Structures are given as structure tokens and as C-alpha cells.
Amino acid sequence: MGSMSIWHWIVVLAVVLLLFGRGKISDLMGDVAKGIKSFKKGMAEDDEPAKTATPPEAPRPIPHQNASAAEAEKKPV
Numbered sequence: 001m002g003s004m005s006i007w008h009w010i011v012v013l014a015v016v017l018l019l020f021g022r023g024k025i026s027d028l029m030g031d032v033a034k035g036i037k038s039f040k041k042g043m044a045e046d047d048e049p050a051k052t053a054t055p056p057e058a059p060r061p062i063p064h065q066n067a068s069a070a071e072a073e074k075k076p077v
Helices: 006-051 063-074
Strands: none
16 A cells, blocks of 8 residues: 555556647647757857857056056165
8 A cells, every 4th residue: 555556557647648638748748858959059059158268368467556666666765
């Protein structure tokens, strides 16, 4: 008791087929397959820009740091 036998599964399958019909279930599976394909295509498109990205520029010095270093050399300690 508590486990479902093969006969229980056959009855459940028959009720589902009667309620939804064969056409609706196949349409639903087709929609699921299209969704999976579009998800995979979207994931593949997300990966492509990362591969072709250009490296970032080299860091540039901040102008005020250069000026203060030159002024520090001019002032006596």
C-alpha cells in the first residue's frame, strides 16, 4: 500500500489524455522544445561578445600627480 502500481499509472495517463487530448499534449511538447532551443541560442549569443572583446586600455596617470611631483622637486626641504 502507498506505492502506485502500473495500473494506477495507466488510469492516470488515460485521464490526462481524455482531459487534454493528444493534440494539446503534442503542441505543449513542441512549445517546450522551441523554448529550450531559443534558450540555448540566447546562451550562445551571450558567449560570443565575451570572446571578441578588446582588451582594456593601459591606465593613464592622473594629471595632478605629475604636477605635484614636479613642484615637490622645486621646493627645498
